[in-house]
Amino acid sequence: xxxxxxxxxxxxxxxxxxxxxxxxxxxxxxxxxxxxxxxxxxxxxxxxxxxxxxxxxxxxxxxxxxxxxxxxxxxxxxxxxxxxxxxxxxxxxxxxxxxxxxxxxxxxxxxxxxxxxxxxxxxxxxxxxxxxxxxxxxxxxxxxxxxxxxxxxxxxxxxxxxxxxxxxxxxxxxxxxxxxxxxxxxxxxxxxxxxxxxxxxxxxxxxxxxxxxxxxxxxxxxxxxxxxxxxxxxxxxxxxxxxxxxxxxxxxxxxxxxxxxxxxxxxxxxxxxxxxxxxxxxxxxxxxxxxxxxxxxxxxxxxxxxxxxxxxxxxxxxxxxxxxxxxxxxxxxxxxxxxxxxxxxxxxxxxxxxxxxxxxxxxxxxxxxxxxxxxxxxxxxxxxxxxxxxxxxxxxxxxxxxxxxxxxxxxxxxxxxxxxxxxxxxxxxxxxxxxxxxxxxxxxxxxxxxxxxxxxxxxxxxxxxxxxxxxxxxxxxxxxxxxxxxxxxxxxxxxxxxxxxxxxxxxxxxxxxxxxxxxxxxxxxxxxxxxxxx
Numbered sequence: 001x002x003x004x005x006x007x008x009x010x011x012x013x014x015x016x017x018x019x020x021x022x023x024x025x026x027x028x029x030x031x032x033x034x035x036x037x038x039x040x041x042x043x044x045x046x047x048x049x050x051x052x053x054x055x056x057x058x059x060x061x062x063x064x065x066x067x068x069x070x071x072x073x074x075x076x077x078x079x080x081x082x083x084x085x086x087x088x089x090x091x092x093x094x095x096x097x098x099x100x101x102x103x104x105x106x107x108x109x110x111x112x113x114x115x116x117x118x119x120x121x122x123x124x125x126x127x128x129x130x131x132x133x134x135x136x137x138x139x140x141x142x143x144x145x146x147x148x149x150x151x152x153x154x155x156x157x158x159x160x161x162x163x164x165x166x167x168x169x170x171x172x173x174x175x176x177x178x179x180x181x182x183x184x185x186x187x188x189x190x191x192x193x194x195x196x197x198x199x200x201x202x203x204x205x206x207x208x209x210x211x212x213x214x215x216x217x218x219x220x221x222x223x224x225x226x227x228x229x230x231x232x233x234x235x236x237x238x239x240x241x242x243x244x245x246x247x248x249x250x251x252x253x254x255x256x257x258x259x260x261x262x263x264x265x266x267x268x269x270x271x272x273x274x275x276x277x278x279x280x281x282x283x284x285x286x287x288x289x290x291x292x293x294x295x296x297x298x299x300x301x302x303x304x305x306x307x308x309x310x311x312x313x314x315x316x317x318x319x320x321x322x323x324x325x326x327x328x329x330x331x332x333x334x335x336x337x338x339x340x341x342x343x344x345x346x347x348x349x350x351x352x353x354x355x356x357x358x359x360x361x362x363x364x365x366x367x368x369x370x371x372x373x374x375x376x377x378x379x380x381x382x383x384x385x386x387x388x389x390x391x392x393x394x395x396x397x398x399x400x401x402x403x404x405x406x407x408x409x410x411x412x413x414x415x416x417x418x419x420x421x422x423x424x425x426x427x428x429x430x431x432x433x434x435x436x437x438x439x440x441x442x443x444x445x446x447x448x449x450x451x452x453x454x455x456x457x458x459x460x461x462x463x464x465x466x467x468x469x470x471x472x473x474x475x476x477x478x479x480x481x482x483x484x485x486x487x488x489x490x491x492x493x494x495x496x497x498x499x500x501x502x503x504x505x506x507x508x509x510x511x512x513x514x515x516x517x518x519x520x521x522x523x524x525x526x527x528x529x530x531x532x533x534x
Contacts, residue, residue: 020069022046022094025290028087030099031158033138033189035106035295036081039074043293046071046091055088056101057081065091072293080104080186082136100160102136104187105180106296107404109173110203110288111303113196114339114389114396119174120167123391128174129166136186137161137177139169142193147286148274150205154193154290170194172302172339175397176404183405191294193287198278199306200318203288206281208325214313215321219280225273234270241267278306288326297408298335298373299326300400305341305388308360316363320371337375337403340364340509342383342390347496351453352461357493361510365419375403378417381444381507385494399506414438414504420511421472423487429477430454430487430513437472438503449474450497453488456481459516461488466500474500486514 024044034040046052046065054061054075063073075087081103089096109115119125143155159165166174170192177188201215209215245267252260273279307315323336341361348355367374377399382392390396399416406415418434418441425431434441443449449466454476462480464487469475476487490498490510500508 020045020047020065022052022089022091022096024089024096024098025153026156027140027142027154027158027191027291027294028098029158031101031138031160032098032140033102033104033106033158033187034077035297036077036079036103036186038077038295040077040295041072041074041293042087042089043070043072044089045069046094050091052089052091055090057085057103077103077295082187102138102187102189104136104189105184106189106191106294107173107177108291108294108296108299109170109176109190109192109194109301110299111194111301111339112198112306113194114305114393115170115172115192115194115300115302116196117171117389117393118167119169119171119393121389121391122171122393124394125167125171128178128394129163132161132163132166134161134178134181136188137174137181138187138189139165139173139177140189140191141168141170142191142287142291144195144277145286146271146275146277146282148272148282150285150289152290154287158189171393172397172400173300175394176300176400177397179398179401180404183401183411184409191291191296193291194302195277195283195287197306198283198303199312200303200315200322201280201313202278202283203303204281204318204322204325205284205289205329208321209280212313212317212321215280215318218313222273222279222281229272231270231272238267238270284325289329292326292329293331296334298337298404301336301338302396303338304360304364308341308357310356312356312360314363315360316366316370319364320367323371323374333373335373335375335404335408336371337377337400338364338367339377339379339396339400342379342396343381343492343494343496344383344385344388345493346385347494348492351463351491352455353492355491355493358491358495358510362491362512365509365511368419373407375400375407376416376509377403378507378509380490380495380498380510383494414502414506417506418472418500418502418508420489420509420513423513425484426475428482428484429475430484431469431473431475432487432489432513433473434502434508435472436502436506438506440471440503441468441474441508442501442503443468444499444501444505444507447499449500451490451492451495451499452476453491454478454481454484455486455488455514456483457485459486459514486512486516488512488514 061075065071084100087098173190402415405411416436421433452464452466453461454464462478464478
């Protein structure tokens with residue numbers, strides 16, 4: 001009895017010791033790639049206050065878990081290494097071994113459906129499959145998931161590029177990675193975290209969104225909707241919609257085939273607004289935040305379709321906001337390269353047609369001038385009128401890789417299609433000068449340059465005659481405009497016939513020299529230069 005009382009008194013006097021299993025997020029796993037020549041952060045949980053020791057290629061790093069059992073430590077990776085090493089993590093009697101770890105270039109790939117688009121649907125899949133035994137290329141396919149609050153982990157798996165795995169790879173990310181691997185001769189790992197149909201605001205933290213008036217309104221609306229959300233009422237309403245859908249489906253099946261209309265989409269179960277994909281910050285919480293801090297060279301991005309609509313917050317505000325948000329959280333001004341939207345929908349036939357698609361494309365171009373360490377792959381030559389998902393993913397991926405090779409690895413190459421620099425009025429014409437002309441501007445097909453528009457003070461647009469002058473300029477004029485003040489190029493969702501390219505055959509970006517009211521009812525800060533030569 002005395003011994004029992006003694007133990008009881010000791011138990012009351014001493015706080016209970018808690019133990020936590022040694023663990024790391026799922027993306028620290030077999031076949032992963034770590035960024036070369038960095039102190040690559042590794043993190044996880046362990047017993048509070050316990051020592052955690054990491055070992056990789058003879059290098060060690062030691063850290064003590066905090067009172068909550070969380071720990072984070074950087075380990076030096078050294079030069080690129082494709083031989084495959086083991087990362088060992090120990091704490092007390094527990095050990096985690098992560099095998100086949102490569103050291104090379106790491107990139108984060110995100111966006112909506114055109115980044116999620118897999119190799120099995122790509123136009124060049126069969127050719128790539130025949131040469132897909134590429135063990136130095138790895139990809140982590142993150143799950144599509146939502147969260148109300150920022151998460152520390154996400155389901156997914158690293159895989160080694162092979163004929164068995166290629167079909168599931170993001171096509172744009174694969175062609176990007178393959179080009180880098182071919183040119184640099186080092187392993188390349190891509191973390192793909194993308195979800196189709198989602199606006200840029202859902203990939204950005206709500207904290208960042210609240211700093212911009214336009215996006216703050218979106219956050220406020222989502223929070224208000226979340227407060228008003230009644231799960232029981234929502235479920236009752238959903239059940240009623242589902243019952244009606246099932247009744248309509250049964251009735252439709254009884255009709256003759258020729259009388260069956262297209263079946264409506266099946267209703268989806270209700271979700272909290274702050275846990276619904278597409279709402280502000282939701283995918284940031286679930287699909288971006290878990291990776292914050294993972295050492296990488298940069299990010300590639302293919303998104304914008306969901307923001308190309310009248311009334312949207314201007315994209316040259318929202319995408320830079322997201323870039324700054326990510327860089328701040330990573331504490332790293334990493335490179336960020338994005339794909340400009342492809343040509344889409346039926347070709348326009350009239351000049352001066354307001355177009356939110358072209359407007360967003362042009363606002364993407366403006367980001368290059370306002371946000372450091374960004375790049376843009378121009379792809380207005382690979383799209384399809386009736387398909388928002390171009391099957392050609394090789395050109396977008398490799399054009400992104402050109403930016404990385406030039407800006408991150410010092411390659412002396414033409415890394416972009418022609419980009420509008422400025423314009424100057426010369427009599428009854430406007431001279432437009434471009435960057436990234438290479439050895440000289442030209443027509444892709446040998447025909448006259450098309451899809452240039454010109455306007456006078458009346459702001460009425462006319463198709464223009466255009467011809468290359470000097471290496472990097474185009475002279476634009478029209479018999480219908482004696483005193484021009486503004487010029488545009490490829491201003492349409494589908495600028496069929498646009499054929500200005502540089503010496504590398506890379507297409508010129510859409511641009512406008514004006515900042516006239518268009519689609520959204522707002523003028524933009526001038527990143528366009530038009531001067532008078534008279």
